[in-house]
Amino acid sequence: MKRLSQFEFYSAHNIFPSRVSLAEAEALEKYAAVRRSLYERHLHVPFGLLRGQEVLDLGCGTGDSALVMGLLGARLTLVDADPRVFESLDAAFASHGLSGQITERVVSRAEAYRPARRFSLAMAEGYLFTCEDRDRVLRTMLDALEPDGLMSVSFPDELGSFMEFLKKAAFLRACALRDIDDLFGDEAAQIGEALLGRSQASLPNPRPFRLWLHDCICSPFLVLRYCWSAPAIIAATMRGAAYYSSSPSILEVDRLDWYKNVVDVPAWNARAVQGYADRSADFVFGMPVRFRTPRLAARFAGNTRAFLAKLSNWFDTPFRALPRPKASWFAALADSDVPGPTQKALKAYFAAFGAKTWPEFGRALKPAQAVFDLWGKSYHYLVLRRAEHIRRLTRHRAAP
Ligand SMILES: C[S@@+](CC[C@H](N)C(=O)[O-])C[C@H]1O[C@@H](n2cnc3c(N)ncnc32)[C@H](O)[C@@H]1O
Numbered sequence: 001m002k003r004l005s006q007f008e009f010y011s012a013h014n015i016f017p018s019r020v021s022l023a024e025a026e027a028l029e030k031y032a033a034v035r036r037s038l039y040e041r042h043l044h045v046p047f048g049l050l051r052g053q054e055v056l057d058l059g060c061g062t063g064d065s066a067l068v069m070g071l072l073g074a075r076l077t078l079v080d081a082d083p084r085v086f087e088s089l090d091a092a093f094a095s096h097g098l099s100g101q102i103t104e105r106v107v108s109r110a111e112a113y114r115p116a117r118r119f120s121l122a123m124a125e126g127y128l129f130t131c132e133d134r135d136r137v138l139r140t141m142l143d144a145l146e147p148d149g150l151m152s153v154s155f156p157d158e159l160g161s162f163m164e165f166l167k168k169a170a171f172l173r174a175c176a177l178r179d180i181d182d183l184f185g186d187e188a189a190q191i192g193e194a195l196l197g198r199s200q201a202s203l204p205n206p207r208p209f210r211l212w213l214h215d216c217i218c219s220p221f222l223v224l225r226y227c228w229s230a231p232a233i234i235a236a237t238m239r240g241a242a243y244y245s246s247s248p249s250i251l252e253v254d255r256l257d258w259y260k261n262v263v264d265v266p267a268w269n270a271r272a273v274q275g276y277a278d279r280s281a282d283f284v285f286g287m288p289v290r291f292r293t294p295r296l297a298a299r300f301a302g303n304t305r306a307f308l309a310k311l312s313n314w315f316d317t318p319f320r321a322l323p324r325p326k327a328s329w330f331a332a333l334a335d336s337d338v339p340g341p342t343q344k345a346l347k348a349y350f351a352a353f354g355a356k357t358w359p360e361f362g363r364a365l366k367p368a369q370a371v372f373d374l375w376g377k378s379y380h381y382l383v384l385r386r387a388e389h390i391r392r393l394t395r396h397r398a399a400p
Pocket of ligand 1: 110
């Protein structure tokens, strides 16, 4: 069976993920501040250095991020599979007098796009994880970079999305108990609001509830096979890229590490992969979590992944018994510093799925409210640097 692509899903349900009307100067300023916080503070990519540089935005959407890059003086190649996005994009660029910053705009799927130039920065934010051939697109982006150029990718992290999976499972079960088939209709929206409205409203700058429900919870892409992780992306670039930065961070240089201790790209990437493993439970709970032993932490991460794989299949049959994490998952948790009330709420959450009617389910979920109020670190940004150039220089120097 042919799988739906993200832009087909967006067209079918009339979802425009863009949050703000960036034609208004104030909205643009606010959005630019968020992007600066992301790129400069979290990802260590100084905006000033992008002036006059060629930047690729692959999957640019209505151009929110591209517009900020345009304001900084970057020269933009904008690609999207959905031709509808360019109408608002063109209008927004024109209204800010930035149309001249666009080098090229292309209607193409990322999988079919062949770059005609080299870029200092290539971004693929908000969709690449949904592409069947995402590893190949990563390598196409990498090949299109200038030596030492950067590429940034954003994706739902496979462990960090745990809390979203639990929210989705409760929403699907509630709809099943009410015999609601249309997850995008009014009745489903009311159920969603009753279950998740309060906690979604507590997020910083929340999107309109229905848009969030459709894009983040009802989305067919909230299953394990579409989630991604920094280690998987680093592996897919086949040593052509070096870890540069990420949000949340997975690698900080130790304060006492001497800069003369130069490590090569594979060793550097290995440090990032280890950093990810060390933090995986932090991503699940959105707070620092320590286990009694590293083995327990690793087992907890493995069990979480296995549970999410089962839950992803269950999403197709939400009237069946809910899969539960293994007993050793709960045992590892009991040996961690995850707060007692959170652990209790998790147990209440799984128990609530014994309810046979929607009112009973709603009541049974009350002691599990902390699960709905908790947000893991689900959405990650990763920046990689093209590393081939360094390798070539090293080889050159080593030649007699
Ligand atoms: C969530 S939006 C993100 C837009 C923009 N990158 C941002 O971060 O603001 C995802 C965009 O990717 C586009 N898209 C989805 N799948 C695509 C694909 N396979 N190739 C190219 N664009 C795609 C969609 O049409 C949509 O405009």
